[in-house]
Amino acid sequence: xxxxxxxxxxxxxxxxxxxxxxxxxxxxxxxxxxxxxxxxxxxxxxxxxxxxxxxxxxxxxxxxxxxxxxxxxxxxxxxxxxxxxxxxxxxxxxxxxxxxxxxxxxxxxxxxxxxxxxxxxxxxxxxxxxxxxxxxxxxxxxxxxxxxxxxxxxxxxxxxxxxxxxxxxxxxxxxxxxxxxxxxxxxxxxxxxxxxxxxxxxxxxxxxxxxxxxxxxxxxxxxxxxxxxxxxxxxxxxxxxxxxxxxxxxxxx
Amino acid sequence: xxxxxxxxxxxxxxxxxxxxxxxxxxxxxxxxxxxxxxxxxxxxxxxxxxxxxxxxxxxxxxxxxxxxxxxxxxxxxxxxxxxxxxxxxxxxxxxxxxxxxxxxxxxxxxxxxxxxxxxxxxxxxxxxxxxxxxxxxxxxxxxxxxxxxxxxxxxxxxxxxxxxxxxxxxxxxxxxxxxxxxxxxxxxxxxxxxxxxxxxxxxxxxxxxxxxxxxxxxxxxxxxxxxxxxxxxxxxxxxxxxxxxxxxxxxxxxxxxxxxxxxxxxxxxxxxxxxxxxxxxxxxxxxxxxxxxxxxxxxxxxxxxxxxxxxxxxxxxxxxxxxxxxxxxxxxxxxxxxxxxxxxxxxxxxxxxxxxxxxxxxxxxxxxxxxxxxxxxxxxxxxxxxxxxxxxxxxxxxxxxxxxxxxxxxxxxxxxxxxxxxxxxxxxxxxxxxxxxxxxxxxxxxxxxxxxxxxxxxxxxxxxxxxxxxxxxxxxxxxxxxxxxxxxxxxxxxxxxxxxxxxxxxxxxxxxxxxxxxxxxxxxxxxxxxxxxxxxxxxxxxxxxxxxxxxxxxxxxxxxxxxxxxxxxxxxxxxxxxxxxxxxxxxxxxxxxxxxxxxxxxx
Numbered sequence: 127x128x129x130x131x132x133x134x135x136x137x138x139x140x141x142x143x144x145x146x147x148x149x150x151x152x153x154x155x156x157x158x159x160x161x162x163x164x165x166x167x168x169x170x171x172x173x174x175x176x177x178x179x180x181x182x183x184x185x186x187x188x189x190x191x192x193x194x195x196x197x198x199x200x201x202x203x204x205x206x207x208x209x210x211x212x213x214x215x216x217x218x219x220x221x222x223x224x225x226x227x228x229x230x231x232x233x234x235x236x237x238x239x240x241x242x243x244x245x246x247x248x249x250x251x252x253x254x255x256x257x258x259x260x261x262x263x264x265x266x267x268x269x270x271x272x273x274x275x276x277x278x279x280x281x282x283x284x285x286x287x288x289x290x291x292x293x294x295x296x297x298x299x300x301x302x303x304x305x306x307x308x309x310x311x312x313x314x315x316x317x318x319x320x321x322x323x324x325x326x327x328x329x330x331x332x333x334x335x336x337x338x339x340x341x342x343x344x345x346x347x348x349x350x351x352x353x354x355x356x357x358x359x360x361x362x363x364x365x366x367x368x369x370x371x372x373x374x375x376x377x378x379x
Numbered sequence: 380x381x382x383x384x385x386x387x388x389x390x391x392x393x394x395x396x397x398x399x400x401x402x403x404x405x406x407x408x409x410x411x412x413x414x415x416x417x418x419x420x421x422x423x424x425x426x427x428x429x430x431x432x433x434x435x436x437x438x439x440x441x442x443x444x445x446x447x448x449x450x451x452x453x454x455x456x457x458x459x460x461x462x463x464x465x466x467x468x469x470x471x472x473x474x475x476x477x478x479x480x481x482x483x484x485x486x487x488x489x490x491x492x493x494x495x496x497x498x499x500x501x502x503x504x505x506x507x508x509x510x511x512x513x514x515x516x517x518x519x520x521x522x523x524x525x526x527x528x529x530x531x532x533x534x535x536x537x538x539x540x541x542x543x544x545x546x547x548x549x550x551x552x553x554x555x556x557x558x559x560x561x562x563x564x565x566x567x568x569x570x571x572x573x574x575x576x577x578x579x580x581x582x583x584x585x586x587x588x589x590x591x592x593x594x595x596x597x598x599x600x601x602x603x604x605x606x607x608x609x610x611x612x613x614x615x616x617x618x619x620x621x622x623x624x625x626x627x628x629x630x631x632x633x634x635x636x637x638x639x640x641x642x643x644x645x646x647x648x649x650x651x652x653x654x655x656x657x658x659x660x661x662x663x664x665x666x667x668x669x670x671x672x673x674x675x676x677x678x679x680x681x682x683x684x685x686x687x688x689x690x691x692x693x694x695x696x697x698x699x700x701x702x703x704x705x706x707x708x709x710x711x712x713x714x715x716x717x718x719x720x721x722x723x724x725x726x727x728x729x730x731x732x733x734x735x736x737x738x739x740x741x742x743x744x745x746x747x748x749x750x751x752x753x754x755x756x757x758x759x760x761x762x763x764x765x766x767x768x769x770x771x772x773x774x775x776x777x778x779x780x781x782x783x784x785x786x787x788x789x790x791x792x793x794x795x796x797x798x799x800x801x802x803x804x805x806x807x808x809x810x811x812x813x814x815x816x817x818x819x820x821x822x823x824x825x826x827x828x829x830x831x832x833x834x835x836x837x838x839x840x841x842x843x844x845x846x847x848x849x850x851x852x853x854x855x856x857x858x859x860x861x862x863x864x865x866x867x868x869x870x871x872x873x874x875x876x877x878x879x880x881x882x883x884x885x886x887x888x889x890x891x892x893x894x895x896x897x898x899x900x901x902x903x904x905x906x907x908x909x910x911x912x913x914x915x916x917x918x919x920x921x922x923x924x925x926x927x928x929x930x931x932x933x934x935x936x937x938x939x940x941x942x943x944x945x946x947x948x949x950x951x952x953x954x955x956x957x958x959x960x961x962x963x964x965x966x967x968x969x970x971x972x973x974x975x976x977x978x979x980x981x982x
Contacts, residue, residue, distance in 0.1 A: 185625075275524075
């Protein structure tokens with residue numbers, strides 16, 4: 127198949143190209159199962175070496191190549207050509223300053239991440255037998271979904287609340303906080319709930335739901351945010367049943 | 380050039396670099412981590428199946444058994460004292476990871492869950508053992524995240540997207556590195572009392588690889604160019620199960636959960652090649668078996684791939700044949716191998732619960748690298764002479780615990796154990812070490828090389844040379860090799876290097892985030908590493924582990940129970956190479972226990 131790529135470009139070092147603008151490239155001999163990332167490589171290698179993007183693992187686990195593809199955030203390495211049509215629009219993710227072409231400044235994103243205490247805290251004595259802390263399979267399962275986050279920023283930069291207010295910590299930071307708040311081994315849930323109850327915490331979320339479909343790891347992002355909201359309302363993560371279970375109850379009733 | 384001064388400079392922010400950073404920092408050292416990627420993008424995050432440690436949570440197990448499997452898996456080229464440190468250190472290190480918050484899967488008793496993995500056995504090969512501690516099939520992701528989280532907690536200094544391009548030596552001491560800040564294109568000098576390489580492997584030398592695009596061996600190439608040898612470069616592991624054509628890794632954990640390899644006749648062919656361990660024999664054994672099946676015309680549809688089948692009905696049939704009581708169902712596969720299912724559904728449109736996966740061997744892991752002792756200090760000759768100020772751990776290093784073939788899970792074990800030991804060691808060492816001055820003109824040479832690339836006026840784009848190199852290595856220095864193929868590679872690589880020096884073409888002349896130039900520079904690193912791999916391989920006239928020669932098909936312990944050290948000398952653009960094979964393999968466990976003595980390797 128033949129596909130036209132319409133790419134949003136910006137090169138701060140070239141006069142006339144230093145403002146955002148569109149450029150088009152055409153590629154032939156594309157297989158439907160080719161990855162979009164490989165097509166961007168073909169453009170860069172065969173046609174225009176100045177095209178700039180981040181990428182590393184090329185199979186959806188490192189989180190480098192988040193971009194806006196036909197208006198929806200995704201990792202370029204997880205999008206197949208058969209799913210984008212014969213004219214595809216590619217832009218940098220929104221809400222973060224553009225450095226060059228598809229590369230944005232990730233520092234504000236990681237700064238938000240660092241504000242939610244994204245690390246394990248348990249100051250009680252370690253098990254006397256020198257072995258691991260115990261955790262039941264059910265307790266481990268409780269936060270499994272949010273352990274999958276790879277910090278690609280697809281969710282945060284798809285969120286209208288984040289676009290409107292860059293001080294909002296954003297979905298990814300809340301997902302990371304959720305992973306610890308609902309880990310029975312961790313002891314700082316209350317601190318994280320306090321942080322996230324501040325004006326730029328979870329209440330900026332208006333459940334627009336853009337985040338969940340954009341997650342390349344299929345994390346139920348909006349649900350995780352909802353669970354954190356519930357925990358703040360109740361004053362503790364204890365006793366917060368999964369939002370999925372609430373949904374099931376409603377559906378079953 | 381801006382100069383940054385920190386006691387310990389860590390190059391790379393994958394598992395080994397972060398572990399070293401954490402422990403050096405806890406030990407009181409002023410640490411800076413310099414990484415070309417944001418730490419969580421590192422390739423440790425792609426590790427899937429598990430990390431081996433003889434916790435004995437599900438089966439009786441001992442570190443000594445793990446050490447034995449490591450030595451045997453390495454086809455007796457591993458240094459045995461190092462294998463012992465690895466296996467003993469694994470238990471403590473894995474427990475520490477759990478204490479740092481790593482969310483391992485759990486057993487019904489609430490302990491860390493463990494699964495079977497290739498080559499891991501109980502009681503000196505008696506029976507497969509559940510040793511691989513895991514978090515679904517994303518164990519590496521969890522390790523990387525947990526270590527990064529703990530480094531944030533510890534306030535470690537990070538220089539993200541700073542790519543190290545040269546090593547600074549002065550008066551025989553390593554005094555730091557030169558790095559290019561990707562965002563600005565500016566060069567920075569990192570001046571340290573100690574420099575710790577944890578910069579990963581170079582799987583991008585081959586065309587079919589499980590490795591990330593960024594696995595270009597920058598760190599290894601940089602030290603090689605400054606006179607430090609690389610060890611055992613001929614041993615590069617081909618993982619048996621990469622997704623056909625794409626090379627994306629399908630974890631050995633699939634076979635650990637009961638998955639089997641099938642040829643075009645539906646035969647479970649590993650029963651022939653490894654009657655006991657079958658599909659869970661060592662990776663080199665399984666990769667060769669797949670090549671042999673393809674050569675016999677048993678590839679699927681006559682092509683160069685076979686099937687990996689983890690459909691519950693297939694797995695359960697073989698479980699029943701083997702007299703096993705346990706059975707699996709679709710939801711179990713979904714639970715244990717979620718990412719694998721996602722890869723196959725996304726990229727192949729194949730649902731592994733309902734269909735077998737098309738797989739072929741994929742270039743995966745460098746057993747060789749910068750030689751170190753068991754304290755992660757870099758050594759430069761057969762007498763284990765320490766190079767002051769330089770340390771290495773992880774895939775870039777060669778301790779050597781993996782010998783001629785690494786066991787599954789042992790890469791993560793290596794990162795954690797030697798990252799930890801190295802971090803503790805370097806924090807102690809910098810208390811004693813003074814500052815050595817930077818060399819005159821520090822950074823000028825590599826800056827000039829970047830300008831040469833930027834201003835090159837040739838006709839060939841770097842990607843064309845890279846493609847040619849990758850095909851050259853795949854065809855000639857792959858799973859099977861001969862004198863002729865390796866000579867073809869050495870000569871071909873030389874011609875490619877000539878083009879790289881005289882005839883490349885760069886589109887992007889800018890400085891900010893110029894990945895066009897960076898990719899060209901990385902190609903230079905890959906060419907150096909491919910060349911030393913081919914030369915080291917041609918020099919070793921035997922077959923051992925991942926180095927299989929048709930013309931020297933047998934292992935030869937009488938002459939080749941030695942490590943290969945290769946040194947680069949002379950002009951950087953037209954280098955010469957010197958090989959030293961005087962460094963003997965450590966057989967200290969065999970001296971105490973005959974079961975560790977080299978013998979024929981049967982699975």
